[in-house]
Amino acid sequence: RRTYSHLRRPDSERPSFGIAFDIDGVILRGRTPIGGSPQALRRLYDADGSLKVPFLFLTNGGGVPETKRALELSELLKVQISALQVVQGHSPFRRLVSSRFENELIVAIGKGEPAAVMLEYGFKKVLSIDDYASYFNDIDPLSQYKSWGLKHSYERNYNSKGLQPKYDVYSERVKGAFVVSDPVDWGRDIQVLCDILRCGGLPGKENGHQPPLFFAADDLEYQAVFPSERLGMGAFRIGLESIYNSIHSSPLEYTSFGKPNPFVFKNAESILTKLVTHVCQVKETMMGEKCAFNTIYMIGDNPKVDINGAKKVGHPWFSILTRTGVFRGKDNHEQYPADLVVDTVGDAIDFILKKEC
Ligand code: G3P
Ligand code: MG
Numbered sequence: 041r042r043t044y045s046h047l048r049r050p051d052s053e054r055p056s057f058g059i060a061f062d063i064d065g066v067i068l069r070g071r072t073p074i075g076g077s078p079q080a081l082r083r084l085y086d087a088d089g090s091l092k093v094p095f096l097f098l099t100n101g102g103g104v105p106e107t108k109r110a111l112e113l114s115e116l117l118k119v120q121i122s123a124l125q126v127v128q129g130h131s132p133f134r135r136l137v138s139s140r141f142e143n144e145l146i147v148a149i150g151k152g153e154p155a156a157v158m159l160e161y162g163f164k165k166v167l168s169i170d171d172y173a174s175y176f177n178d179i180d181p182l183s184q185y186k187s188w189g190l191k192h193s194y195e196r197n198y199n200s201k202g203l204q205p206k207y208d209v210y211s212e213r214v215k216g217a218f219v220v221s222d223p224v225d226w227g228r229d230i231q232v233l234c235d236i237l238r239c240g241g242l243p244g245k246e247n248g249h250q251p252p253l254f255f256a257a258d259d260l261e262y263q264a265v266f267p268s269e270r271l272g273m274g275a276f277r278i279g280l281e282s283i284y285n286s287i288h289s290s291p292l293e294y295t296s297f298g299k300p301n302p303f304v305f306k307n308a309e310s311i312l313t314k315l316v317t318h319v320c321q322v323k324e325t326m327m328g329e330k331c332a333f334n335t336i337y338m339i340g341d342n343p344k345v346d347i348n349g350a351k352k353v354g355h356p357w358f359s360i361l362t363r364t365g366v367f368r369g370k371d372n373h374e375q376y377p378a379d380l381v382v383d384t385v386g387d388a389i390d391f392i393l394k395k396e397c
Contacts, residue, residue, distance in 0.1 A: 054320040055093055057335040057396050058312035059084070060305075063099040063113075065263030065341030065365015066385050071116060072265075075364045075384030078117045083389055085119060094315040095125065098308050098338070100257035100273070100298040100345065102128035103152025103221030105160040124315060127308055129256030129273070129298040130220045134161040136254070145212050147172050147236060149229055150221030150256075157220050165207055169223075172214075173232045175205045176243055180228045213241030213248075219255045223276050230280050238288045250293055257298025263341060263365035273298075299340075300349030305357060309336060335396075339388045341365025343373035351376065360388045 061067055067077045084093040097113065104112070106123040114121045145165045148154035155168040173179050214236050223229040232243070233253075240248015259272035277296065284292040298304060313332045339360045340346020350359040361367055361378035362385055372381050382388050 054316060054332070055396075056333060057093070057337065057392070058315070058333050059093060059095040059337045059339065059392065060098040060308050060312070061095060061385065062299075062338075062340035062342070062346050062365075063097050064101055066339055066362050067097070068116065069263060069365075070265035073117060075362060076386030078119070080386045080389040081117055081119045083393060089120060091315075091319055094312050094319055096127055096308060096311055096315065097121075097125060098127050098299065098304065100129040100259050100262070101221065102130045102157070102256055103150055103154065105153070105157050106131065107160070108153075124311060124318075127304075127311060130157055130218070132297045132304070132307070133158065133218055133220070133254065133256070136216075137162040141216050144215035145207055145209070145241075146216040146218060147214050149217065149219045149223055149233070151224050152221050154218070154220035158218060167207065167209070169229055169232055171206075172209065173228060175209050179232060179235065179243060182227060186225075211242075213251070215241060215251055217251060217253045219253075219273060219276070221256065222273055226276060226279065229276075230283055233280055234284055234287065237284065237292070247288075250290070253292070253294040255294060255296040255298075258296040259298070259342070259345060261366065269366055299342075299345045300352060302349065302353045305338070305349055305353040309333070309356075312336060337388070337392055339385055341367055343367055343376035343378070347373065347378045348376045360391070362388060 066075065068074060081095075084091065084095055086092050102109070106126040106128060109126045109128065110121045110123045113126065141163055143164050145167070146158065146163055147169055148158045148166055149169045155166045155171070158166040217233060217236055235243035237250045237253060238247055239245045241251045242248065255273055255277055257272070258274040258277060260274040260278075261269035262272045264270045277294070281292045281294070316332050333356050335358050336356050337358050337360055338346055338350035339362065340350075341362050341364055343361060343366070347359045347361055350357040358380075359378040360380045360382060361373065363369070363381070363383050364385070367373060369381075372378060380388075380391065382391065
């Protein structure tokens with residue numbers, strides 16, 4: 041059960057602004073806080089630990105359920121963060137459950153726990169691509185050269201006959217493929233996805249209609265621990281698309297979520313509005329779907345993704361670009377200029393609190 045007790049405060053103190061933080065390259069690099077992020081976030085809470093400024097994390101990353109990510113972030117950043125405050129690239133997948141996919145076999149791809157993410161969203165028949173691939177002998181002709189083994193998986197069933205698929209993957213078509221987080225074994229994943237997609241969801245069988253394919257985000261590059269940017273999900277998408285289109289007569293069809301799509305920012309607005317109802321005990325019905333803020337600050341490191349997205353939506357978004365991630369320029373970004381450029385997230389919070397309080 042979710043609790044929001046740390047968010048409660050009187051209606052009279054309802055804040056007129058909210059904040060959306062990018063994670064990679066703004067708050068963290070890998071698992072290390074950067075730019076004074078723990079101290080900056082602490083300033084958004086009262087001394088008793090209750091939230092005074094509605095904020096959320098708006099990341100294109102993911103790989104674990106929002107509940108788990110909230111716990112991880114709370115631990116790393118030393119403030120109490122609820123699952124409602126964590127919007128990941130794959131969070132919109134939750135809305136796809138109903139009717140189309142709920143009871144259909146789907147495959148989840150990416151680092152972390154992609155199948156657990158989809159199960160938490162309500163999908164009932166989910167296999168990770170690791171598990172799915174393991175049921176097809178020789179589907180990856182290079183597996184014998186790979187030094188890593190597959191880790192545990194709760195979807196696996198072993199009995200006296202060996203590995204038994206949880207679902208009848210040899211006759212039941214995969215009805216959807218969801219790239220939840222950055223794929224780990226690109227070669228194997230591209231191979232298996234091409235099999236699923238061009239054979240209508242039944243690898244090794246004759247060609248069939250392509251099942252729907254979804255990507256949580258489309259970041260070409262992002263800032264991780266290594267000094268220069270790393271290839272992201274968008275790079276994987278380009279690889280898959282280019283190969284698929286070279287071996288198949290009709291082009292790959294897919295849908296990508298994540299920033300800079302305007303709906304991600306609109307969704308963040310409504311979550312921040314919900315947070316205000318928790319923070320201030322105002323009645324949700326009074327606020328309806330209307331945005332409650334004069335300004336929502338987007339603090340990001342990626343001009344093409346974070347700043348571009350906020351700009352596309354316009355009011356009430358105000359974009360702040362930091363120099364701790366993808367962007368390192370001295371002046372503003374030329375193609376996607378932010379409303380403000382600062383060195384760190386700490387500087388961004390200084391600016392916001394001076395302006396608003
Ligand atoms: O894989 C993570 C990456 O694509 C970007 O994360 O937090 O910078 O949106 P973020
Ligand atoms: Mg980033």
